[in-house]
Amino acid sequence: MQATILQMLREQPGDFVSGETMCNSLGVSRTAIWKHIKELQDAGYQIEAVRNRGYRLQSSPDLVTAVELRDGLSTTLLGQSIVYRETIDSTNNLARELANNGAIEGTLVIADEQQQGRGRRGRDWFSPPQSGVWMSLILRPELPLAHAAQITLVTAIALARALTRLTGVQAGIKWPNDILFNQKKCCGILTEMHAEFDQIHHLVLGIGINVNIPQADFPADIEHIATSLQAVKGTPIARAKVVQTVLEELEPLYRQYVADGGFGTLREEWKAHNITLGNNIIAHTAQGTIEGRALDIDEFGVLLIELPDGAHKKIYSADIMFT
Numbered sequence: 001m002q003a004t005i006l007q008m009l010r011e012q013p014g015d016f017v018s019g020e021t022m023c024n025s026l027g028v029s030r031t032a033i034w035k036h037i038k039e040l041q042d043a044g045y046q047i048e049a050v051r052n053r054g055y056r057l058q059s060s061p062d063l064v065t066a067v068e069l070r071d072g073l074s075t076t077l078l079g080q081s082i083v084y085r086e087t088i089d090s091t092n093n094l095a096r097e098l099a100n101n102g103a104i105e106g107t108l109v110i111a112d113e114q115q116q117g118r119g120r121r122g123r124d125w126f127s128p129p130q131s132g133v134w135m136s137l138i139l140r141p142e143l144p145l146a147h148a149a150q151i152t153l154v155t156a157i158a159l160a161r162a163l164t165r166l167t168g169v170q171a172g173i174k175w176p177n178d179i180l181f182n183q184k185k186c187c188g189i190l191t192e193m194h195a196e197f198d199q200i201h202h203l204v205l206g207i208g209i210n211v212n213i214p215q216a217d218f219p220a221d222i223e224h225i226a227t228s229l230q231a232v233k234g235t236p237i238a239r240a241k242v243v244q245t246v247l248e249e250l251e252p253l254y255r256q257y258v259a260d261g262g263f264g265t266l267r268e269e270w271k272a273h274n275i276t277l278g279n280n281i282i283a284h285t286a287q288g289t290i291e292g293r294a295l296d297i298d299e300f301g302v303l304l305i306e307l308p309d310g311a312h313k314k315i316y317s318a319d320i321m322f323t
């Protein structure tokens with residue numbers, strides 16, 4: 001109901017929408033409309049109410065609530081169910097719990113702030129309030145287990161496209177799970193999986209995007225490696241718009257990945273957005289450190305490295321640094 005009221009107000013920018021119009025199109029009483037307007041005002045929307053004229057939206061806060069996200073979202077799978085929390089430990093934790101309890105595919109869990117946002121291998125992910133997109137999607141692709149990890153690469157393509165569109169500045173993919181602007185990390189992906197034998201029960205696709213974080217607000221240990229969309233673009237960006245753009249870019253790519261039975265047909269698109277291949281890198285893997293030149297990725301998203309002696313090596317998972 002609140003989403004519809006907001007939509008009606010936004011369709012008439014600068015103009016009043018009469019209480020009567022709202023009552024008629026929503027089929028509820030004036031008191032009910034007033035109650036919803038009051039709730040929107042309490043949430044930070046500035047809505048002018050004038051007797052005999054109606055309501056006029058003056059400004060909207062930068063929120064990632066379900067009401068804000070639904071307004072104008074054009075996807076049909078991702079984000080059809082939205083669970084919002086003002087504060088949470090990690091959206092990946094709640095998403096896992098909901099997935100285990102049967103949440104539908106495409107369910108989006110999103111929080112204004114994470115107290116224990118995490119990256120890979122138990123590392124921390126800085127997730128302050130009111131300035132980022134901290135979200136997790138529940139996916140249930142019918143694919144063999146071997147293809148599950150490729151969702152990270154599919155998502156990276158969607159993010160590179162979305163963040164480039166939002167900022168007007170080219171974003172690049174650093175294999176396997178980072179999106180960078182000018183060598184600085186703006187976004188990370190954390191995919192977690194629940195599977196048995198060869199069957200994926202669900203994937204939790206965690207995405208963290210630094211949106212309106214001023215450069216000076218990053219903690220000292222990541223200040224030199226992190227950036228935000230605002231720092232790149234020079235102006236703040238509405239976080240709901242960021243979420244919608246990401247979901248809209250991801251949905252067709254996800255459908256293609258599932259329909260084609262893996263990442264293979266998206267490989268060239270990944271390469272077009274990557275900033276990894278062709279560079280000399282150091283890769284920290286669970287088995288040790290490897291130095292060489294990043295040559296290619298195969299249809300499974302595995303990174304191929306040329307070692308100093310000319311031999312080739314495949315890397316399945318690593319943290320890489322450019323040298």
Ligand code: BTX
Nearest residue numbers: 090092117118119120123125126135188189206207208226
């Ligand atoms: P990662 O392991 O590749 O990167 C983690 C590293 O990135 C940290 O050790 C730190 O150096 C750096 N870092 C920490 N916070 C930030 C930040 N805000 N911006 C840039 N660099 C940072 C990357 O893991 C995967 C991150 C996924 C985060 C999402 S948020 C929603 C979901 N919930 C959750 O707990 N995690 C995911």
